[in-house]
Amino acid sequence: MKKIKLYLEELSCPDCANKVEMVLNKTEGVKKADVHYTTSKANVEYDPDKIDISGLKKAVAKTGYKVEKTK
Amino acid sequence: MKKKLKIVTISGFLIGVGWLSNLLNFNPLIFDTAMVAAAVVAGYQVAISAYNTLKMKVISINLLVTIAAVGAVIIGEYWEAAAVTFLFAFGSYLESRTVGKARDAIRDLMDLAPNLATVIREGEEKEIAAEEVEVEEVVIVRPGEKIPVDGRVVKGKSEVNQAAITGESVPVRKEIGDEVFSGTINKNGYLEIKTEKVGDDTTFGKIIELVEEAQEEKAPTQKLMERFSKYYTPGIILLSIISYFFSGSVRLSLTLLVIGCPGALVISTPISIVAGIGNGAKNGILIKGGEYLEKSGEIDMLAFDKTGTLSKGEAEVDQLITYDKSEAEVLRLAAIAEFNSEHHLARAIKKKAEKTVKTEIKSPVAFETHTGKGVTAQIDGKEIMIGNSRLFKEQGIEIKPEIEEQKNRLEEEGKTVVIVAENDQIIALISIADRPRENAYQIVEKLKQVGIKKVVMLTGDNERIAESVANELNLDGYRAELLPEDKVKAVEEYQKEGYKVAMVGDGINDTPSLVTADIGIAMGAAGTDAAIDTADITLMADNLNKLPYAIGLSKAANRNIKQNVVFAVLVVFALLAGVLGQKVFLASGMLVHELSVLIVIFNAMRLLRYDAA
Numbered sequence: 001m002k003k004i005k006l007y008l009e010e011l012s013c014p015d016c017a018n019k020v021e022m023v024l025n026k027t028e029g030v031k032k033a034d035v036h037y038t039t040s041k042a043n044v045e046y047d048p049d050k051i052d053i054s055g056l057k058k059a060v061a062k063t064g065y066k067v068e069k070t071k
Numbered sequence: 072m073k074k075k076l077k078i079v080t081i082s083g084f085l086i087g088v089g090w091l092s093n094l095l096n097f098n099p100l101i102f103d104t105a106m107v108a109a110a111v112v113a114g115y116q117v118a119i120s121a122y123n124t125l126k127m128k129v130i131s132i133n134l135l136v137t138i139a140a141v142g143a144v145i146i147g148e149y150w151e152a153a154a155v156t157f158l159f160a161f162g163s164y165l166e167s168r169t170v171g172k173a174r175d176a177i178r179d180l181m182d183l184a185p186n187l188a189t190v191i192r193e194g195e196e197k198e199i200a201a202e203e204v205e206v207e208e209v210v211i212v213r214p215g216e217k218i219p220v221d222g223r224v225v226k227g228k229s230e231v232n233q234a235a236i237t238g239e240s241v242p243v244r245k246e247i248g249d250e251v252f253s254g255t256i257n258k259n260g261y262l263e264i265k266t267e268k269v270g271d272d273t274t275f276g277k278i279i280e281l282v283e284e285a286q287e288e289k290a291p292t293q294k295l296m297e298r299f300s301k302y303y304t305p306g307i308i309l310l311s312i313i314s315y316f317f318s319g320s321v322r323l324s325l326t327l328l329v330i331g332c333p334g335a336l337v338i339s340t341p342i343s344i345v346a347g348i349g350n351g352a353k354n355g356i357l358i359k360g361g362e363y364l365e366k367s368g369e370i371d372m373l374a375f376d377k378t379g380t381l382s383k384g385e386a387e388v389d390q391l392i393t394y395d396k397s398e399a400e401v402l403r404l405a406a407i408a409e410f411n412s413e414h415h416l417a418r419a420i421k422k423k424a425e426k427t428v429k430t431e432i433k434s435p436v437a438f439e440t441h442t443g444k445g446v447t448a449q450i451d452g453k454e455i456m457i458g459n460s461r462l463f464k465e466q467g468i469e470i471k472p473e474i475e476e477q478k479n480r481l482e483e484e485g486k487t488v489v490i491v492a493e494n495d496q497i498i499a500l501i502s503i504a505d506r507p508r509e510n511a512y513q514i515v516e517k518l519k520q521v522g523i524k525k526v527v528m529l530t531g532d533n534e535r536i537a538e539s540v541a542n543e544l545n546l547d548g549y550r551a552e553l554l555p556e557d558k559v560k561a562v563e564e565y566q567k568e569g570y571k572v573a574m575v576g577d578g579i580n581d582t583p584s585l586v587t588a589d590i591g592i593a594m595g596a597a598g599t600d601a602a603i604d605t606a607d608i609t610l611m612a613d614n615l616n617k618l619p620y621a622i623g624l625s626k627a628a629n630r631n632i633k634q635n636v637v638f639a640v641l642v643v644f645a646l647l648a649g650v651l652g653q654k655v656f657l658a659s660g661m662l663v664h665e666l667s668v669l670i671v672i673f674n675a676m677r678l679l680r681y682d683a684a
Contacts, residue, residue, distance in 0.1 A: 010167055010174075015132040015332055019120075022129040036287045037338070038174070038345040043287075062127065064120045 001031060004053065005071045006042040008060065011035075020063045027051065027059040075164045078113055082157045085109035089153070106149035114140050114156035130304070132332040136661075139325045143657055146321050154658035155329060162665030169672045173346045173679065177286070180352055181279055183235040183254050188219035201253070202270035212262045217254065221268035221275075224249050229260025236274060237612035238355025277603065278611070281359070282352045286345050288360025292632055293340035296639075300333050303643070307331035314651075322656060329660045330646045335667040339635035342671065346678035347628035356621045357609040367590045367608060368629025369571050370622065373523050374562060376576035376584070377530035380594060380615070381540060382505045386415050388423035389486055389504040392477060394497060401499040403428045405491055407435045408448040408455045416489060417446075419503050420457075441465070445489065456492040468495050485536035505532075507540055508615060515544050517619035522626055525570065529558045529584070558584040575618065577602065592621070627681050635671045642667040 011017050017037035024033035024042060029050030035042040044056060051059075057067045089105030092098075114137065121133035136159050143152035185201045189211040192199075196211065201219040204210055209225060212218050218231065230242035235254035242258050245251055251264055254275035270276055289297075311327035314320070344361035351358045358364050375381045393401050406424030409417035411434060424432060435448035435455075444465065445458015456466065460478075463470055470478075470490065478500055481488050486504040490497055508514075515526050528549040530537050537551035550561050558574075562584050565572050574581070574588035577595060582605050585591030593606035595613030603609050608625075610617050646663055649655035655663065 010171060015334065015337070018337075019124050019129060019131045019133075023124060023127045026127050026129070034287075036341075038170070038341045039177075039283055039286050040174070041283070041287070062123050064116070064123065 001045055002048045003043070003045050004056070006044060006056065006060065006067045007069045007071070008035075008040045008042060009066045009068055011037050011040045011065065016063070016065070020060060020065060023063050024056070024059055027056070029055065030059070075160065075167070078116070079157070079161045079164050082109045082113035082153070082160060085112065086153050086157060089150070103149045106153040107144060109153040110140055110144065110149070110156045113153070113160040117156065117159065130308070132334075135308070135328040135331050139328045139657060142321060142325045142328075148322070148657065151322075151657040155661045158658065158661040158665050162661075162668065165665075165669055166672060169669065169676065170342065173342060173349060173672075173676060177279075177282055177345075177349050177352065180235075180282065180349075183217075184275060184279070185217040185219040185253055189213075189216075204266050204269050206266055206269065208266050210264050210266060212257045212264060214257060214259050214261065216257050218251050218257055218262075218264065219253060220264065220266040221253050221273040222251060222264040222266045224251060224262055225265045226263035227261045229262050230258040232256040232258055233612075234355075236278070236355065238353065238617060239612050239614075274600075274611075277600065278352065278357060281357055281603065282348060285348050285358055285360045286341075288362060290340055290344055290361030290365050290632070292365065292636060293344070293361060296336050296340055296636070300337050303333055303336075304331050320653075323650065323653065326650050326655065326657050326660045329657055330643075330650060330655075330664055332664075333639065333643045334664060335639035335642055335671045336636070338668060339639045339671050340632050342675040343628055343631040343635055343678060346675045347624060347631070347681075350679050350681055351621065351624055354617060354620060354624075355611040356617055356624070357603065357611065358621075358625070359607050359609075363590060363607040364625055364628050365632065366571075367573060367622065367625035368627075370573045370590055370625070371523060372525040372527070372565060372570035372572045373518055373622075374565065374572055374574045374584075374588065375526070375528045376558070376574065376581045377528050377532055377537070377540065380575050380577065381511050381528060381544065382507050385505065386419040386487070386503050387506050388419050388501060389506060390481065390500075390502040392500040392502075394474075394499065396493075396498045399428055401491060401501075403430060403432065404450055404453075404455050404493065405457055405499075405501065406432045407450050408438070408446055408457050410434050410448075411438050412440060412446055416487060416503050420489075420501060454494050456495075457489055459489060463490055463492070466495075468492060468497070470497065474500065483535065485533070485539040505536075507544055511615060512544050514615040514618060515546065518622060521619050521623040523622065527565075529553055529561050529574075555581065555583050559587045562587045573622070592618070594618070624678075624681055628678055631675060631678055635674055638674075639667065639671060 017035045020042060021033055021035035024030050024044060029047045031045040031047060033042055033044045053070060060067050085105045086109045089102045092101040117133045118137045121131060121137045124131045125134055140152045140156050187198050188201045188204045189196055189198055190204060190208055204220050210220055224245050224247050228246040231245050231251060232240055232242050233255045234240040236252050252275060253273035307327055308331060311324040315324040344364055347364050348358050391398050402424040406421050409420050435450050437449040439447045441462055444462035447456045474497055478488050481502040486502040488500055488502045491499040518526055525547045528541055528546055530551055531553055532551060534551045537549045541549040562572055562574060572588045573590040573592055574584050575592045575594060576585050585605055590608060591606045592608045593602040594610040608621055646655060650660060
């Protein structure tokens with residue numbers, strides 16, 4: 001299991017954070033994700049054997065948001 | 072962001088065109104076309120996002136809005152469709168603008184992070200990225216430049232503005248051996264600094280990380296709100312379907328969808344917390360999370376750990392009573408006699424002498440320490456003796472009754488008194504005490520003003536010292552001669568009496584009581600990670616100035632959260648009643664929804680400007 005912080009472009013509504021969170025949590029290989037509206041950040045715990053960073057970025061992209069940087 | 076504005080503008084323009092043509096009695100087809108076009112412009116992205124998330128089996132507010140808009144077009148309510156999508160787009164544009172401002176409080180702080188550092192590599196001065204400096208490497212900081220690393224001054228002296236760390240902009244003097252922090256600004260001198268910590272490891276880096284994490288920490292109220300909205304949204308969707316079957320009104324069902332997401336409620340708590348924590352961070356106050364912000368808003372009692380909080384935690388010369396000698400001469404002799412001593416009383420005397428005596432203080436001849444009693448030394452051919460009464464008794468020197476009396480009086484005030492003699496003649500009494508900080512009295516007053524009912528002191532010091540400090544500062548009580556575990560017990564007792572107790576300490580010696588208290592506040596924590604880790608609230612500056620501010624800010628934040636929650640709950644029920652009572656329809660429902668979100672955000676933004684304490 002690996003942990004990563006995804007800095008998203010500014011989330012525009014609280015529900016958008018929930019949306020990104022739910023989408024990430026339903027993505028294969030993601031163990032746990034929490035997304036914070038107020039900081040526009042996603043803390044993700046994932047299995048690197050099943051998904052890589054670009055996979056996570058793609059999952060976020062489905063919701064219409066870009067990942068600006070990761071840490 | 073720009074794209075959003077464009078969408079809102081175009082959609083708004085189309086709505087304007089529609090109404091204008093209506094006003095001029097043009098063909099209604101123009102009105103209808105313009106409205107549908109406006110709805111499409113404002114809604115197409117909403118619909119795309121709704122579709123994408125639906126594929127992941129997630130129902131979002133976008134989906135609800137899309138259904139409402141499409142439904143409105145189908146039943147021929149073109150204006151309602153346009154209004155709903157336009158208001159939704161415009162609302163979210165304004166929301167992100169204002170929330171962006173709250174986020175900026177932290178972003179401003181991040182902007183204080185240093186980017187570049189000047190180092191000497193291969194014999195040449197080079198500018199490199201601040202994170203690339205190596206530990207032990209020496210960096211050069213010129214006047215006006217930002218210090219890029221945590222480390223110690225190895226050359227030069229200057230004044231440094233440490234506002235980025237402590238929130239206080241009064242410059243602090245830095246000389247060789249002094250600790251300096253990344254992110255602070257070198258005012259007027261040239262400094263060379265030996266690097267100890269770089270990048271994320273620096274105190275500044277830690278602050279940023281902590282503040283970020285703190286904003287994500289969910290407060291109890293927030294959790295409650297989220298749980299509520301988790302059931303509320305599906306509940307409303309269900310209600311929308313049921314109401315269609317009962318009343319057959321499509322408009323009613325669609326309106327229910329529009330209000331199905333209690334935006335104001337979801338955002339009410341976190342937005343206040345972000346603003347509150349952001350304000351604190353700018354003022355050198357680190358609040359670990361929303362939970363602590365809420366809790367410390369309820370604090371009504373403050374317990375100080377004396378050493379290092381109410382007082383400076385170091386002995387200082389308090390009074391100097393001389394007998395037929397000038398003060399300067401006494402200090403000079405005493406400082407020379409104590410030159411080789413590292414006793415804390417000796418240090419206090421030397422420190423005082425450094426400030427007042429002009430001539431050089433050098434090592435004496437024939438220096439002798441009498442452990443637990445004092446010192447003797449020869450200076451300028453004179454026999455100098457400094458110590459307590461035991462030393463004088465041992466050396467057979469008589470202390471006159473009037474001197475004895477003065478000494479007793481000082482000791483009753485909780486001070487330590489040393490006697491100075493020259494050639495067996497007593498020339499002075501020096502009283503030494505750990506003095507309360509200059510502004511401690513005012514701080515206690517201010518704490519009362521921000522709503523603290525009781526201010527007490529829990530100290531390891533003896534009864535006499537504790538009593539005199541408590542009297543001087545007008546405290547509501549004190550307990551003396553306490554061991555760390557006694558302090559824990561004392562805090563627990565106060566809690567049993569029904570007080571919500573905050574404990575203020577240095578975060579190092581008093582960890583157990585800080586943890587036991589409802590809120591643990593560490594002060595002077597710049598550079599001490601352990602203190603930051605233990606405390607719920609950390610004051611970076613080594614003084615009490617920001618304490619009333621921290622408490623006042625927490626109370627204001629707590630009030631702000633309550634206002635927001637009450638308002639948001641009222642809006643939710645008012646909207647629901649309005650919709651079910653057929654008073655609120657699509658457009659007005661969306662308008663109230665968006666307005667309520669904005670009002671909640673604006674209310675929280677007031678916390679960014681909180682500045683009274």
